[in-house]
Amino acid sequence: MIKAVILDDEVKGSSLLQHKLNAFADVITVERIFNDAPLALAEIQKIKPDVLFLDVEMPVMNGFQFLEALGQFEFDVIFVTAYNVYTLDALRANALDYLLKPVDPDELACALNKLVKKLASKAELVKMNVMNREGTGTRLALPTVEGIYFVKKEEIIKVEAMSNYSVFNLSNLSKIIVSKTLKEFESLLEADGFVRVNRSVIVNLHFVTRYKKGEGGSIELIDGSEVEVSASKKQFLLNRLFGS
Template identity: 35%
Template sequence: MIRAIIIDDEFNAIKNLKWEIESFCSDIEVCDTFTNPVEAISAINYLKPDCIFLDIEMPEMDGFQLLEKLSYRTFDLIITSAYDNYAIKAFKEHAVDYLLKPIDSEDLLKAVSRVRENQQQNALGDQLKSIIKWYVPEKKNTRLAIPVLGKTIFVALEDIMFCKADGSYTEVHFKEDTKEILSKKLKEIEAQIDDNFFRVHNSYLVNLRYVKEYVKNDGPYLVLTNGVTIPISRAKKNELLQVLNS
């Protein structure tokens, strides 16, 4: 299933496009729609859709300005507009298609077909990466260097239970119920550690060795072997369950 977001300041335009998609594109799931481009930015970065249908002329911010503000750009872009004068700029933004309003169902099907082809190619690329990783495993650190009071402590990764983001710093929590503050962001720590750790939340990186329970109610959240509870973001839930069950 291809997950899509529609962004258009006209509610009726969203309603009509969503109807077209649901009627003619059974493999497209419209996971959200937005008339406010500012609200759409955080949703795109959070939901990480496969495809975005984007209007250009909107109040507060036009479609191109929205694209500039995104941190997540791994999606297929389809521009929807009542005007044809943005086409060149749209394709510079690597749009897979440019649909003029009112949108014709045949044009929509052609655009979605291009998205399918891209998704299939991306899936094949991911499979090849997995095969390469299987035969040529990446070299991972077994220790984490923590500078403390003029010296550096080298800690075995297996002794770390979880890491918690604190602005530009990271709290590193150990199995002995002690912790150290590291002057690095959580994403920098994530890049240095092995596959036994999983980013379950924007603020938490957990050593899966110490997961005792997965609780789906009130959250969901993890319970570690020392009783500490760790929240799980909605975006990470399914991926985490796959890892835990593998």
């Protein structure tokens, strides 16, 4: 069952959306409704929803400011708003969908269908990652909108964070964008020569060609890119590079 949370400062709007979601009670349940963004900010991570139905125009902070204040999160976001001027902002926020009030039941059904498919891909990734942890292979399963890519770990040069997505840079210079956070891949890669050198990048040490000194320093990779090393990660990185 999909767990949903609704954040809308208007009680009438949130109640109406809940009523429309009740028509899909076989696949989704509303765990909590918030009409106050600061309260939602404090409580939502405890609920661990699969999806957040998020209003845009709200007092104190709007929907985009709410996501920015939240930082990293695991759930998908479906914007529900009376205004059609935020579509591009929603895309930049990597929202799963964008629904206009009053929400059309058919459009809601399409959004939920999209969510079901995405969660199924995530479940498949979890299954493959369990296999990786058990040492049954050296590949990662990376779900994308086109399908699931199976990538050898030794072909990964680096993984970069892009909001709630991860961008895999491969040795053939191709890139794969995956709808999962960097944190979810860190534990799967750390035993195979990978190090998270700052908040946004995990690198494959086998592709490091140079270390430049500095407060944290930086490293050059075989693809010609340069990655800053945070001061807090410097010593750990050097220990891994020089085997101490």
